[in-house]
Amino acid sequence: MKAFTYVQRAQRVVFGAGRYTTLAQEAAALGMRRALLVSTPSQAARVEQAVALLGASHVAGVFDGAVMHVPVEVVASARAQLDAAAADGLIALGGGSTVGLAKALALQTGLPILAVPSTYAGSEMTPVYGITRDGVKTTGQSARVLPRTVIYDAELTYGLPAALSVTSAFNAMAHAAEALYAADANPVTSLMAEEGIRALASAIPALARGAATDAAAVQARSDALYGAWLSGATLGAVGMALHHKLCHTLGGSFNLPHAEAHTVILPHALAYNASEAPEAMARIARAIGADDAPLGLYRLAREHGAPTSLRQLGLSESDLDRVCELALRNQYPNPRALQAEALRGLLRRAHAGEPPR
Numbered sequence: 001m002k003a004f005t006y007v008q009r010a011q012r013v014v015f016g017a018g019r020y021t022t023l024a025q026e027a028a029a030l031g032m033r034r035a036l037l038v039s040t041p042s043q044a045a046r047v048e049q050a051v052a053l054l055g056a057s058h059v060a061g062v063f064d065g066a067v068m069h070v071p072v073e074v075v076a077s078a079r080a081q082l083d084a085a086a087a088d089g090l091i092a093l094g095g096g097s098t099v100g101l102a103k104a105l106a107l108q109t110g111l112p113i114l115a116v117p118s119t120y121a122g123s124e125m126t127p128v129y130g131i132t133r134d135g136v137k138t139t140g141q142s143a144r145v146l147p148r149t150v151i152y153d154a155e156l157t158y159g160l161p162a163a164l165s166v167t168s169a170f171n172a173m174a175h176a177a178e179a180l181y182a183a184d185a186n187p188v189t190s191l192m193a194e195e196g197i198r199a200l201a202s203a204i205p206a207l208a209r210g211a212a213t214d215a216a217a218v219q220a221r222s223d224a225l226y227g228a229w230l231s232g233a234t235l236g237a238v239g240m241a242l243h244h245k246l247c248h249t250l251g252g253s254f255n256l257p258h259a260e261a262h263t264v265i266l267p268h269a270l271a272y273n274a275s276e277a278p279e280a281m282a283r284i285a286r287a288i289g290a291d292d293a294p295l296g297l298y299r300l301a302r303e304h305g306a307p308t309s310l311r312q313l314g315l316s317e318s319d320l321d322r323v324c325e326l327a328l329r330n331q332y333p334n335p336r337a338l339q340a341e342a343l344r345g346l347l348r349r350a351h352a353g354e355p356p357r
């Protein structure tokens with residue numbers, strides 16, 4: 001086995017349907033006496049439940065204004081509420097945008113975060129934060145922003161619409177897929193990545209059925225959260241490559257929806273890298289039960305109603321050159337060298353919704 005470095009992060013994970021009811025004990029274990037609840041309006045019922053579980057005297061306030069990409073103005077108004085209420089901890093109830101806001105507040109204040117994710121984005125497992133000022137998102141890493149405790153409760157994902165459940169699962173699989181061919185990949189993250197993809201891919205058919213709460217649907221949502229955990233952990237542990245660069249560009253500069261952009265790009269980014277990362281492709285293919293990783297993921301998306309073209313997401317064909325130019329800026333490790341012509345081909349196919357090759 002070749003030499004490698006693996007960083008073990010200190011986090012407590014509480015997993016299982018119904019475990020959300022332990023919120024008060026988990027908050028107390030982190031020393032929180034008056035937590036600020038961070039969320040979005042879609043989580044109103046869960047916030048209400050959180051207040052009941054914690055007891056009103058242990059809630060410093062509710063800030064439900066988290067939005068995508070963590071704008072600095074939103075951080076400032078949440079911070080003002082946090083200071084005015086003298087909160088001593090942050091409880092994030094929601095998806096990546098909510099966890100992102102809690103991270104920005106933790107970065108400034110050093111307060112601990114207890115995260116209760118409601119999507120599969122995986123931010124709760126990483127020390128990565130991002131803040132957007134004047135339309136420019138700056139990212140960084142700090143141990144201060146890593147949630148100390150994470151409660152994964154499938155019941156919190158019941159309200160996630162079917163379409164977003166499927167694309168969010170693809171978002172998570174993308175972290176794990178790129179972790180398998182990362183320049184600093186190691187046997188431990190690769191183990192988590194393959195298992196994460198397996199759990200997520202197996203859950204997709206039931207996630208696509210939507211609001212069902214029969215035993216199979218509940219099991220699938222638990223499997224997807226387990227996969228999201230493992231995949232998020234790989235995202236926080238090793239470097240990402242072409243796929244994440246393209247999605248960062250499409251989200252940051254063209255405002256494409258996050259999880260949907262990941263879903264469309266993933267098969268094409270993998271096809272681009274396939275020749276230089278055969279072992280990663282074999283592991284992805286095995287995890288999804290297909291002969292070919294890129295084509296298998298493309299079919300998995302198409303068969304479950306997920307978007308397969310950038311055109312569907314509203315990107316104009318005339319923007320493709322600019323996307324290509326931005327993706328080529330600032331070289332970064334990628335299994336296959338970044339070549340403008342080949343990248344343009346990838347983007348053209350992804351835009352048209354053609355199968356990856």
Ligand code: NAD
Nearest residue numbers: 040042069095096097118119121123126128156157159160
């Ligand atoms: P999101 O948090 O923006 O949620 C998408 C939408 O779904 C929102 O309107 C939200 O209110 C709603 N929603 C969330 N959970 C729901 C539920 N259970 N039921 C009903 N509605 C629900 O999107 P996301 O995909 O979770 O996160 C994307 C953001 O997270 C991006 O900004 C991305 O950059 C960031 N992210 C950061 C990291 C990191 O490590 N820092 C990792 C992954 C993602």
